[in-house]
Amino acid sequence: LNPLPAGAEKGFWGQVFCLLLWLLAVEWVGLLAAATLGRCGLNGLTSALLGRPMGMLAVGMLLLWGGSLSVPGWQAPLPVILALLATAKWRGFLGKLVLSVEWRWARLLFLLPFFAFLLVRAFNPEIYWGEKPMDSAIFSLLLRSPDLPPQDPWFAGYPLNYYFFGFLPYLFLAKVSMAAPSVAFNVATATVPALAFVAAAACGYVLSKRKAGAWLAGALTQLAGTAYLAFHPNH
Helix, strand or coil, rough: CCCCCCCHCCCHHHHHHHHHHHHHHHHHHHHHHHHHHHHHHHHHHHHHHHHHHHHHHHHHHHHHHHHHCCCCCCCCCCHHHHHHHHHCCCCCHHHHHHHHCCHHHHHHHHHHHCCCHHHHHCCCCCCCCCCCCCCCCHHHHHCCCCCCCEECCCCCCEEECCCHHHHHHHHHHHHHHHCHHHHHHHHHHHHHHHHHHHHHHHHHHCCCCCCHHHHHHHHHHHHHHCCCHCCCCCC
């Protein structure tokens, strides 16, 4: 059930509310993943940087298994219940982690590219051109699908013959944030590069042992490919 008034998620403050829930869910999942990595012996800044991307990967795997087995509540209730159990078990460790300098720095490296890409989408929120209509159709289909694989939106009566795993972590975030599909799709397009940024930053930090190396690796991951347009604006 959606506790928001009808149409509230389409208004400005409704979208802000959904965005805050979305970021809190990413933070929560990231903390649990970072705690798990810490229990496995990977501590410090590396586990803090890998927390969010590894957490989203774990959520995607959980939804894939749950949906494929038709487990009730596989889209959101199941992962939320498991996350609550893990939080209750590791609450002391999670409290120390969220206050650590490493986690705050990792949060900054995630939020800066997130809001940068979200700002771009805010000025161009239409879902058209390229593969966006197809991606939006698959994402909206998964939001309504009772199990996995989902039904093909273009070929009625047949399962979707296309990879959909990458949508599953954002399906979970859309459910817990109560965002409308169009809003969730645009927020997801900002979350993907932010997760890629911190994942690359973790690799840069491991190789260089310096925060500057983390920044450089993350920036190159997101800017090196599109820098071509700065030198060839007519292409």
